[in-house]
Amino acid sequence: MWVSKLTRPVLTIFLCISTVSANPVSRLENRADLEAFIDRQSDISIKGVLANIGPDGSKAPGVPAGVVVASPSRVDPDYWYTWTRDAALTYKALIERFVAGDTTLRSKIDQYVSAQARLQGVSNPSGSPESGGLGEPKFNVDLTAFTGPWGRPQRDGPPLRATALTIYANWLIANGARSQALNTVWPVIAKDLAYTVRYWNQTGYDLWEEVNGSSFFTLAASHRALVEGAALASKLGQTCNGCAAAAPQVLCFLQSFWTGSYVDSNINTNDGRTGKDANSLISSIHTFDPLANCTDATFQPCSSRALANHKAVVDSFRSKYEINRGIAQGQAVAVGRYSEDVYFSGNPWYLTTLAAAEQLYSAIYQWQKLGSVTITAVSLPFFRDILPSVAIGTYPSSSSTYTSLLNAVKTYADGFVAVVQKYTPADGALAEQYDKGTGVPRSAVHLTWSYAAFLTAIERRDAPAPPTWGEPTANTVPRVCTAPPSCNSRITFNARVTTVVGENVFVVGSLTQLGNWSPEAAVPLSAERYTSNDPLWFAAVSLPAETSFEYKYIKKTANGQVVWESDPNRRYTSSQGCDSSATVNDSWR
Ligand code: NOJ
Numbered sequence: 001m002w003v004s005k006l007t008r009p010v011l012t013i014f015l016c017i018s019t020v021s022a023n024p025v026s027r028l029e030n031r032a033d034l035e036a037f038i039d040r041q042s043d044i045s046i047k048g049v050l051a052n053i054g055p056d057g058s059k060a061p062g063v064p065a066g067v068v069v070a071s072p073s074r075v076d077p078d079y080w081y082t083w084t085r086d087a088a089l090t091y092k093a094l095i096e097r098f099v100a101g102d103t104t105l106r107s108k109i110d111q112y113v114s115a116q117a118r119l120q121g122v123s124n125p126s127g128s129p130e131s132g133g134l135g136e137p138k139f140n141v142d143l144t145a146f147t148g149p150w151g152r153p154q155r156d157g158p159p160l161r162a163t164a165l166t167i168y169a170n171w172l173i174a175n176g177a178r179s180q181a182l183n184t185v186w187p188v189i190a191k192d193l194a195y196t197v198r199y200w201n202q203t204g205y206d207l208w209e210e211v212n213g214s215s216f217f218t219l220a221a222s223h224r225a226l227v228e229g230a231a232l233a234s235k236l237g238q239t240c241n242g243c244a245a246a247a248p249q250v251l252c253f254l255q256s257f258w259t260g261s262y263v264d265s266n267i268n269t270n271d272g273r274t275g276k277d278a279n280s281l282i283s284s285i286h287t288f289d290p291l292a293n294c295t296d297a298t299f300q301p302c303s304s305r306a307l308a309n310h311k312a313v314v315d316s317f318r319s320k321y322e323i324n325r326g327i328a329q330g331q332a333v334a335v336g337r338y339s340e341d342v343y344f345s346g347n348p349w350y351l352t353t354l355a356a357a358e359q360l361y362s363a364i365y366q367w368q369k370l371g372s373v374t375i376t377a378v379s380l381p382f383f384r385d386i387l388p389s390v391a392i393g394t395y396p397s398s399s400s401t402y403t404s405l406l407n408a409v410k411t412y413a414d415g416f417v418a419v420v421q422k423y424t425p426a427d428g429a430l431a432e433q434y435d436k437g438t439g440v441p442r443s444a445v446h447l448t449w450s451y452a453a454f455l456t457a458i459e460r461r462d463a464p465a466p467p468t469w470g471e472p473t474a475n476t477v478p479r480v481c482t483a484p485p486s487c488n489s490r491i492t493f494n495a496r497v498t499t500v501v502g503e504n505v506f507v508v509g510s511l512t513q514l515g516n517w518s519p520e521a522a523v524p525l526s527a528e529r530y531t532s533n534d535p536l537w538f539a540a541v542s543l544p545a546e547t548s549f550e551y552k553y554i555k556k557t558a559n560g561q562v563v564w565e566s567d568p569n570r571r572y573t574s575s576q577g578c579d580s581s582a583t584v585n586d587s588w589r
């Protein structure tokens, strides 16, 4: 056993911690206590969500109708903005609740639709509405553009919003409000899908706003949105250009995040991380389809891949946080974003701990629907943690192993909720994080997404399923992945830079073709036409057409030193139309 590796003094501490933190839900009175917490916290959470939405949310004074504030915290951190991702995931939870019968939410949902329609028209540092602006991660709460530096674009926003609105549109169609679906909701969805079709294969920032590359979550969300968007379009007699063609290609690309034993959440980047990241847990819960089998290709909650990944991600936090010490393998622990996280010193988060629970509740739903649990070589280690005697095989619902497995998974899932219970203050306020050493709340207070994450986890626990998004007919991976047709424009960079012999000039920026801000991958400029009167450095680069991007020039000195231009970054939008061209003229600054 691993305890034997510890030195004696530590072992004493371990034993004493282990008596207090033994499986929190195994005892009956603790179970009753958890149920009571869930009831109370569910009520607090719906109120917590609504309090952060304008115009009448008590913590969102002066915020326009249908706008979700990430958190009322205005300093350290300042979250007094509206993020497209947070808002879409929050409204997805509200819309699912509405579809399940909470009719009081209808006007709030209609307000979200109009607020988003407006926001899609706001030009911002990620671009104009036509040149990539829908990928802007956050806006001021009055719906004007936020123009400060940020990790942009983030391409998960449009597909997440499309998904939330598609669930609503489908409900409208089924409930006699087809014209509202067609005339009010569809136009917003259509823009988000057009964005997704056009940009899914380009890099961008991940959901944690730090890594520029390809993010598993963004691609998983894109796949789902394209599949259900294409179906909605045909129901409405509309066209969704490129949606049906792109969806299988996105799914094809998604396979490359699978390492064989877990999901590497960020690829096409050099982030120096393991890739074990709650990004992937949140992906599985977002793409849960109640009609799906345990499909590996779409990383369904009950799939072997998603379960192996659950173990890998959860285990990466076991020895990371002080509050997880002494908790045995197979029991729930506090879960953060990823183990290398340093934001607010790197703590567990409520929403990621809840995602660990939600994936398991969703998996239970799927096994019950299928009437069996299958354990493969890939998922065996996950199951062994919670039921050590179990072996590879398929266990039908009539077997006692099936019952033991489902009980063990349920207890494990409840354990994550119990962790949240333990670190939730008496008033039920959910911040963004809780301290890795003491468990006290940290970072943004009353985080909307934390409350929404509580609601969805408990919704899955109670088992009313959300609507299908069509996974059963969209889970076939093409044999070969093909890149989408490219539509490029040729941009000539003319830079006047006075240099000394041995120095070279490069252009580097936010597109893959411009090295994604990495000096090693910067594009070299030519000095062929350089004269002392006209110190011209130039290069013609093929870039995606009609796309906004940021860039800078750098010099590399003879001894390899990199010298950057001064701030701010330069911005440009490539010309419109495939095979178009344009020239920019800059001078070193
Ligand atoms: C603020 C972002 O919201 C957060 O996701 C990130 O971790 C920190 N900046 C640090 O980059």
Ligand code: NOJ
Binding pocket: 070, 079, 083, 085, 086, 207, 208, 209, 449
């Ligand atoms: C930081 C988180 O990393 C990011 O995912 C979120 O969108 C913002 N905070 C706002 O809540």
